[in-house]
Amino acid sequence: MPLAIDSRPAVWFHVDVTVVDPRPRIxxxxxxxxxxxxxxxxxxxxxxxxxxxxxxxxxxxxxAAEFGPEGVVWSATVVRxxxxxxxxxxALAYVDLDDGPRVLAHVVVDGDGDTAPAVGTRVRLRAxxxxxxxxxxx
Amino acid sequence: xxxIAVHGVGTSHFGRAPGTDLVTLAWTAVxxxxxxxxxxxxxxxxxxxxxxPAGVAQRVLRAMGITRVPVVTVENACASGTTAFAxxxxxxxxxxxxxxxxxxxEQMSTAFxxxxxxEDTDPEGATxxxxxxxxxxxxxxxxxxxxxxxxxxxxxxxxxHAHALHNPRAQYSGRYTVDEVLASRMIADPLTLLQCCPxxxxxxxxxxxxxRGGAREVGxxxxxxxxxAPWGRRSPHVxxxxxxxxxxxxxxxxxxxxxxxxxxxVEVHDAFTIxxxxxxxxxxxxxxxxxxxxxxxxxxxxxxxxPVNPSGGLLSRGHPLGATxxxQxxxxxxxxxxxxxxxxxxxxxxxLVETMGGGVSALDGNACVVAVLEAP
Ligand SMILES: [Zn+2]
Numbered sequence: 001m002p003l004a005i006d007s008r009p010a011v012w013f014h015v016d017v018t019v020v021d022p023r024p025r026i027x028x029x030x031x032x033x034x035x036x037x038x039x040x041x042x043x044x045x046x047x048x049x050x051x052x053x054x055x056x057x058x059x060x061x062x063x064a065a066e067f068g069p070e071g072v073v074w075s076a077t078v079v080r081x082x083x084x085x086x087x088x089x090x091a092l093a094y095v096d097l098d099d100g101p102r103v104l105a106h107v108v109v110d111g112d113g114d115t116a117p118a119v120g121t122r123v124r125l126r127a128x129x130x131x132x133x134x135x136x137x138x
Numbered sequence: 139x140x141x142i143a144v145h146g147v148g149t150s151h152f153g154r155a156p157g158t159d160l161v162t163l164a165w166t167a168v169x170x171x172x173x174x175x176x177x178x179x180x181x182x183x184x185x186x187x188x189x190x191p192a193g194v195a196q197r198v199l200r201a202m203g204i205t206r207v208p209v210v211t212v213e214n215a216c217a218s219g220t221t222a223f224a225x226x227x228x229x230x231x232x233x234x235x236x237x238x239x240x241x242x243x244e245q246m247s248t249a250f251x252x253x254x255x256x257e258d259t260d261p262e263g264a265t266x267x268x269x270x271x272x273x274x275x276x277x278x279x280x281x282x283x284x285x286x287x288x289x290x291x292x293x294x295x296x297x298x299h300a301h302a303l304h305n306p307r308a309q310y311s312g313r314y315t316v317d318e319v320l321a322s323r324m325i326a327d328p329l330t331l332l333q334c335c336p337x338x339x340x341x342x343x344x345x346x347x348x349x350r351g352g353a354r355e356v357g358x359x360x361x362x363x364x365x366x367a368p369w370g371r372r373s374p375h376v377x378x379x380x381x382x383x384x385x386x387x388x389x390x391x392x393x394x395x396x397x398x399x400x401x402x403x404v405e406v407h408d409a410f411t412i413x414x415x416x417x418x419x420x421x422x423x424x425x426x427x428x429x430x431x432x433x434x435x436x437x438x439x440x441x442x443x444x445p446v447n448p449s450g451g452l453l454s455r456g457h458p459l460g461a462t463x464x465x466q467x468x469x470x471x472x473x474x475x476x477x478x479x480x481x482x483x484x485x486x487x488x489x490l491v492e493t494m495g496g497g498v499s500a501l502d503g504n505a506c507v508v509a510v511l512e513a514p
Contacts, residue, residue, distance in 0.1 A: 022499075
């Protein structure tokens, strides 16, 4: 336990202030393919992975849009240190969804999760997990 | 040439000090800065801190008799201290206050057992992206693009730990080899332990006022502050590049300089080795793709053409978030006065401080501050 100087618990500022899950929402389309449910800007066409009320790029109006299910790894890493609620090692990737936004996703890999996909690897979204997840295609 | 000047600076020692309270850390920095600045009033205080509890600024200031003045607390992630400094400078420049104290304070050792993660309310934080992993993404991409080698990443750590041998306030220092850095424990591929800043406690302070031509005053020639643009596939750069490039362009223009290469000494935000490499390129200190090579060949070492982080940087001096910007500023002030001892950059006339804070998903950084300073 970290040492506290005063009477407050040491992690007092980690109290959740919202019950809304901030992670990108994965929805399954009628054809069975998972998509990220976000918005697209009507002014500048920026794809956004979140249901935000305006475009983060230009402030323009947005409409609901879905992105995926496939994309390409922009970069990736393996986290090997303890992170609250997680068991290391685990692989993370920034994935540029085809014609969509860049999203952070866990990479489903065979074995113990200590391999990151190479930059440029084609990946596909997976549904059913609380985290955004992708698996390597092929 | 400058209308505003730093009249005095001070810092605590940097390191893990869970048994020392923030009042003591802050007083070490403030008392040194006040003595350095000489007698005079403090008309207002800007305080930068990230994880300290509400009211911390007034709590530490009352203990040193600084009361009955405007006190403003700012939070801008790792750039909180430099944000406090930037706002203090602006308050003086506009004539709002005469002599202003900028203070940065942070106690990480009592708050974190390991790496920082963004807020749980943030998509990246909720997805398990510890801060080292965010920088690791940039490093992986640089490696893939052939813009850096593992040995060049490690060279930044070797350099900054060696610089800190001459800094008695530094948390760590040492003579490491590239192989030792690469062989240290993997944190987030490809970044190893010695490529990551430590958990630190500390404080930094500066007294800012109108330039009076004093023999020890360091002029504030230009300063800029901005938040990041949305970061994603529109940018051709890794995370944290564009915000530094754009903020630096503003600060250099304000200072009347053509390029960062006109600067003699810089302190940059090297929370991770890749951070220094990306930043030296974004500042324009070296050409794109040359940051790693510059570290490897000594260009950015003491004695090189463009010395970077003579203090040891965040990697070695330490990184108490809110205090970091003022620690960087103090180093540049000492350098420009010729008071930096064994780590002095000979004849330094123009110095630059760059701090960059991040952690908000989809943004290219929460804030960046770049300040250009000139010798008395
Ligand atoms: Zn737009």
